[in-house]
Amino acid sequence: MPLSPMRLRLLVASLLTVSFLGALDHTVVSTSLATIAGDLGALQLMSWVVVGYTLASTVLLPVLGRLGDVLGPRKVFLVSLAVFLVASLACGFASSMAWLIAARVVQGMSSAGLQLMSQTIIARVTTQRERPRYMAIIGAAFPIAILAGPVLGGAITDYWGWSWVFWINLPVGAAALGLALVAVPRVEPGGAAGRLDVPGAAVFTAALVALVLGVTWAADGTGGGATAAALAASAAGFAAFYAIECRAPEPIIPFRYFANRTIAAGTALSAIIGVGLFSITAYLPTYVQMAYQTSATVSGLVPIATVFGMLISNLLTGWLASRTGRYRIFPILGTMLGAAGLCGMAVLPAGLPLWVPMAVMGTVGIGTGAFMSLIVAVVQGAAPARETGSITATINLVRQVGSTVATAIIGGAIGSTVAARLPDGLDGATLTPQAVHNAAPAIQSDIAGIYANAFTPVFVALATTYALGIIAAVLLPHGRLSDDPVPAHPPVPASESLPA
Template sequence: MTLSPLRLRLLVASLLVVSFLGALDHTVVSTSLATIAGELGALEQLSWIMVGYTLSATVMLPVLGKLGDVIGPRRVFVASLVLFVAASLACGFAPSMGWLIAARVVQGVSSAGIQLMSQTIIARVTSPRERPRYMAIIGAAFPIAIVVGPVLGGLITDFWGWQWVFWINVPVGIVALTLALIAVPHLPGGAHPRFDVAGSVVFTLSLVALVLAVTWVGEETLLLSALVHFAVAAAGFVVFFVIEVRADAPIIPLHLLRNRTILACLGLSAIIGAGLFATTSYLPTYFQMAYRTSATVSGLVPIATVLGMLVANLLTGYLVSRSGRYRPYPIIGTALSAGGLLVMALLPPGAPLWVPMIVMAVVGMGTGGFMNLVFALVQSSAPASDLGAVTATTNLVRQVASTLGTAVVGGVLGFGVAALLPSTLDAATLTPKAVHAASPEVQDAVALIYHDVFSPIFLALAAVYALGIVAAVALPGGRLSDETPATVPDPQTQSV
């Protein structure tokens, strides 16, 4: 479908507002968690405010993607936005932690629908060559939310109360819904009238089991449960594969994996999840311990990383849309990130803080160079009937890789620090505040331990990005087409 320039700009603005709202909801809650747990009196269930949201958003991606192909992305998008506003209202009125977690699960599902359908709608109304620029604009919502969210959440919690962290979504969501109803065109579905119910159920249960297993494997008391869930997940994915091979309209079209572009982009998406998202989660802890910074100052390095990602994301989207050539950017990006993480591994103890800030900004720029480009490429290589499914699969690979990567890095960090700490210090009660109050000798010892534990982690993540160079080189060359989706021939058997 071809839109007028004015209608397209209004659509992009609408999708950007909605995408920012969904991305912000995940980050704005983090600074209010302690307050919420204290007022609701359920500290032991605190982690499920975030885990429930992330888990539900991840497992529903393939289902929502295929649903958009069947009934049309506009219907799924509008329904997700309405559900998101209602769930936000319910979160603020939560009288107990159980109520809040249930509402957060609904929020996660609806947020996944918002983000996924935003990407799918853009794919349906733009040409492959235009797509990287608009994907970059919409994708900018995520890094901006990472920077703004925690600060905004803290301010709202301090001055208005934690309920407004959720209620603020209601007026903004209503405005966004009004914009969406005006701007988002009616896009037909009906690609596959039969929905893969069996595949959806088995995949959802298997992925839930896998994410729970990864979440629990680092806790000694839950190790047996984690192993059982790993076994359930493995058996479930085998059954899922059998179902998908026989299904008329599978939620994850396995035949698309024969496309070289799609396969390479899925590899790049996994590397972003495992390589960057897993790193940024633990950077504040590293700098508080190894560089002895305050919590506020420790956030400067992740912010530098995100800003580098944001700049490169927008620049790459503009350049690819202008020239049509896309292959150099993932190659340069993965090489930059691999080199930056290698430098992080080799940095000596006691280096000035501005040095890792610059290095991690380079890592962010490298990743930003292809983080949203991969969506434009997979969409340009899939038939129109599978746009939602292939976009969902790309998101899913990134989410699962991020979950697994974060769990592995956290496990290595916990084990490594506990093994190297002297017997006079307890890893379970070691906090930055306690270290900063200790003697200079203890501070030096802890700083060196964290440096020695993180160095091989950075080195391993550099190797992950080095594998990404291979995936980027595997992308076929050429230019993105200027033809709109309505006139482009079915690309199922073509490369970009």
């Protein structure tokens, strides 16, 4: 469905604004959590403000993707935006932690619709050749939100109060909604009307919730028998989900498309981003504070360098892919840079100048950004337009699940390793960077070495993940992105699906 240049610019501006709101709401709350928990008197439930949002946005992805195909992406997008604004209002008025968590769950569900439908709408109104450039612009919302969110959240909390962390969404979101009503075109739905795989959605949701709970409990050692039960229930649930999807006439995750080499390799690359980079970013500040003896403020420079590299590379490769039509070289080079950078982090000795890990992790960010948004555009072009929502949801789903599971595993591995190697008299549960900085130089040196050694196998494992990504990138078919509009029902061959 071709649009005029002006209409397309308005559409991209609307989608970028809304995508930024959804991504920002995930990061802006982090610096306000302690204040929120203290005001509402429920410190023990603090983590669920984040977990509830993340889990809701993850489990709804395949359902919303399928709804976008059945009802049309415009309807799902506008409803998601309206619900997001109402949920933001409710979050700001929360008088208890239970209220806030419930509102955050609704906010996470609607945020998933915003992110997913933004990508789906762009895929439905652009050619394969145009798509990487616009997908990169919309994809820039995520790294920008990572950079701006914590700082913005802290400033709003200090000067306006934590309620405005949520209420700030209202004027911006209302303006975006007005623009969206004009700019977002009516795209014909492609799926069979009224046919939603309810049993598959229910089983998938239960299995994923059980997986997240099981991995989280296993990582912090608090689950006991419940951990094993949750993981067993998750495995049984995913097995049942696969059986349901193979028989469903309109599955929420179209497994049959994984016979397509482009889709299979692209999905693997998307999962590698979640496992290989998104999972480690939360722990980089702690690593830098302990291994390099920096303050909390300074420790943020390493993830900032990572995200900044990702942002620049994402925009550059999207522009280059649209200009040349070539796409395969970017994930190959990107996974190589990611593997090399994480190997470099594994061998860096503690105590080097801070610019060294900044440069190395910046390289990982550059490598990841080279295919972060591009691979979504490529996979969308390999599937029929009538199932764009479902295939886009699948790509995002494997990335988020990989990040969630790997984050929990890494946290548990680091915590247990550090606790086992600490000198006598030091308790890992109460050890803070400030306490280490006030300790004797010999103890500081010991702890720096302990943290460096604890993170080394983590970096090696993540580098191995990116090395597997090199294989997936090489398996992408040769070819060029087409200038022709994507037909609504193209064939899906088993290997080469992008026009040469």
